[in-house]
Amino acid sequence: MKVAIVGAGLTGLSCALSLKDHCSVTVFEKDEIGGLLSSICKRGYCIERFYHHCFKSDRTLIDMIKSLGLSKKLVWKVVRIGYAISGKIYPLNTPIEILRYPHLSLLDKIKLAIFTLRSRKRDWTKEDEVCVLDGIRRELGDRILDKFFMPLLKAKFGEHFSKVSYAWLLARVAIRSNRKLRGEELGYLRHGFHQLIERMRDELDIRRKHVGSIKILNKKFIINGDKFDAVVWTAPIPLIDVNLRRNAEIPDIKYQSSICVLISSEKSITDDIYWTNVDDAVFGAIIEHTHFMPFEDYGENLIYLASYSTPDGWLFNLSREELVKLYLKDVERFGLKRDDIRWIEVSKARYSSPIYETGYLSKITKYKTKVKGFYIAGLTSKPNYPERSMNGSIKAGREVAEVLKKDFGLS
Numbered sequence: 001m002k003v004a005i006v007g008a009g010l011t012g013l014s015c016a017l018s019l020k021d022h023c024s025v026t027v028f029e030k031d032e033i034g035g036l037l038s039s040i041c042k043r044g045y046c047i048e049r050f051y052h053h054c055f056k057s058d059r060t061l062i063d064m065i066k067s068l069g070l071s072k073k074l075v076w077k078v079v080r081i082g083y084a085i086s087g088k089i090y091p092l093n094t095p096i097e098i099l100r101y102p103h104l105s106l107l108d109k110i111k112l113a114i115f116t117l118r119s120r121k122r123d124w125t126k127e128d129e130v131c132v133l134d135g136i137r138r139e140l141g142d143r144i145l146d147k148f149f150m151p152l153l154k155a156k157f158g159e160h161f162s163k164v165s166y167a168w169l170l171a172r173v174a175i176r177s178n179r180k181l182r183g184e185e186l187g188y189l190r191h192g193f194h195q196l197i198e199r200m201r202d203e204l205d206i207r208r209k210h211v212g213s214i215k216i217l218n219k220k221f222i223i224n225g226d227k228f229d230a231v232v233w234t235a236p237i238p239l240i241d242v243n244l245r246r247n248a249e250i251p252d253i254k255y256q257s258s259i260c261v262l263i264s265s266e267k268s269i270t271d272d273i274y275w276t277n278v279d280d281a282v283f284g285a286i287i288e289h290t291h292f293m294p295f296e297d298y299g300e301n302l303i304y305l306a307s308y309s310t311p312d313g314w315l316f317n318l319s320r321e322e323l324v325k326l327y328l329k330d331v332e333r334f335g336l337k338r339d340d341i342r343w344i345e346v347s348k349a350r351y352s353s354p355i356y357e358t359g360y361l362s363k364i365t366k367y368k369t370k371v372k373g374f375y376i377a378g379l380t381s382k383p384n385y386p387e388r389s390m391n392g393s394i395k396a397g398r399e400v401a402e403v404l405k406k407d408f409g410l411s
Contacts, residue, residue, distance in 0.1 A: 001408060004028060004223050006211050007234035009035025010390055011378045013200040014064065014397030015232050020203065022410040028223065030210040033201055036352060037390065039194040040345055042264070045297060046192045049347035050260045051287045051304045053186040057175075058391035060383075060398070065189065068199040073190045079274035079292055081184065087333035089269075089276055108144050115140060116173055124170035128361045135166030152277055155284020157256060158309050160355050168356035171386035186274075188293055193390075213241040221373065230373040230408065232400055236351030237365070237380060238311075248369035251362075253380055257316040258352035259283075261305040261327045264342040268301045269334045281330040282315070283307040300342060305331060311350050320346045353388050354380055361385075367400040368407070375400050 001023040005012045008029035016025045032038035039046040054061055056076070065074055082089045083101070091097045098109060127135055132153065136145045149169075153161040176184070189195055214231060215222040221231045233240060237253055261283070268288055270276065276286040287304040295301065305327050309316035318326070323346055328338060354360070365380040377400035378384070384392035405411070 001230070001410070002026070002226075002228045003230045003232065003404070004221065004226075004228040005232045005234060006223075007035065007378070008033045008201070008206055009234060009378070010037055010200075010393035011381075011397040011400075012232070012234040013197070013204065014394040015234065015377060015401045016204050016397075017200060018398050018401035019404065019410075022405055023229075023408075025205065026226070026228070027204055027206045028209055028211045029206060030208070033206060034194070034197040036258075036349055037193055037197060039192055039197075040262075040347075041194075042343070043299065046194045047262070047289065047298070047302060048193055049262070049345070050258060050349065050352075051289065051306060052193055052390065053188055053292070054390060055187065056185065058187075058389065060395040061389075061391040064200075064394050065196060068196065070189060070195055070199065073195065074187055075190050075293075076185055076187045077292060078185050080272055082270065082273040082276040084276050084278040084281075084286070084334070086280065089273065089334070091273060103147050104144065108140075108147075111140055111144060112148070119170050119173040122170055122174070124167045124174065125361060127166040127170055129358050130166040131162065131358055132164040132166045132169050133162055135169070151279035152284075155277065155279075156308055157355060158307075158313060158315070160254070160256065160310060160357070163355065163357040165356055165358045165360050167361065168386050175387055186292070190293065191297060211235075214244055216244075216371070219373070230375065230404060232375045232377060232404065234376075234378045234397065236378075237376070238351060244371065244374070248371040248374055248376075250369060250376065251365065251380075253363050253365075254355045254357065255311060255351040256353050256355050257309045257311050257313065258347075258349040259307050259309060259316060259323065260347045261323065262345040262347065263303045263305065263331075263336075264344075265301040265303055265336060266340045266342065267336070269303060269331075269336055281333070282326045283330065286331075286334070303336075308352075310355075316348060316350070352379075356386065367403045375404055 003019055003023050003025050005016050005027045008027050012027055016027050019025050036050050039048050080093045082091045090101050136149050157164055209224055211223055220227040272291055274288055274291045283305040285306045289302040324344055364382050365376045367375050367377055377396040379388055381396035383395035
């Protein structure tokens, strides 16, 4: 039996590894192996194009790292976070730092604390049809919405922030509420997640080819002239041929785009903060990677400036030069001057994540479609909601492989 997997991100690679001992597997990838986890290599080291980290609850990812002999590389660190308003960064980690934060009243902070604690026990699925703005306003009021959540939502979803489901926010708060008093504990594969991708790809047949339209003839799928008994699509849904998408009855899911500007700098922006949410810049977050991993691993300060747009949004469609000009202008407010910068890398992902709009729970894609032998797995699969992650992508790849094996009697 021959199976084609479209997309060599974590979902495609993990699916291929699960199937390779049961059938002939070919993976197609037109861009970089690893997808959103692909890396660039500079000055003797490699680093992800888009920031990445993991959590101790990511058991599927941790198991994969162990199976590939990389457990000794996995390190954990409590990181510090901050919130930037009008160019000033406020750390928000310890109870004292939170109490000192001047842009929310003490009553607002108490409301947020209670909201966070209660979120762990709530049935957030009941709020799927509720707009996030309406939900926050109902439970926490306009001030907390405007001063705290609105900048975060705009940074995360761009012009589509008002369409997001309240269920998504409640689920995210519940997942991310298990913090230590000193901050949040995150994991990273020391010296880069490219090691994970390299170990996964070593055992696979990967063809660097674009997959255009997929034809079906005599119950076989024709891809670039080759015949396959089944196809697992792990690339973004909008890239599926329109007719095949219609016949497979795949939901219409809107996507957002990601832009990461990675900067090498002579100096850091903060003393020790890893992640800073920003309320009024073209980028929504500053991620100082070398406040997470040792500076000595790289020999230079590495800083991500991250933002979200949409595939047809004005920001995503700016040229590299235009993006760099905008980002550098805004980052200067945080003390980073152009003369401090050694080099800049701009990375874009047109379809980086679904927009979790109201009613999204009914759109989460099932692995089997209405076209026999055509499967879908990836960012729109259940393991990637509400937190799209490396863990969810690997889990989706493994689960779709099990569905396919059961359908075709493979063991």
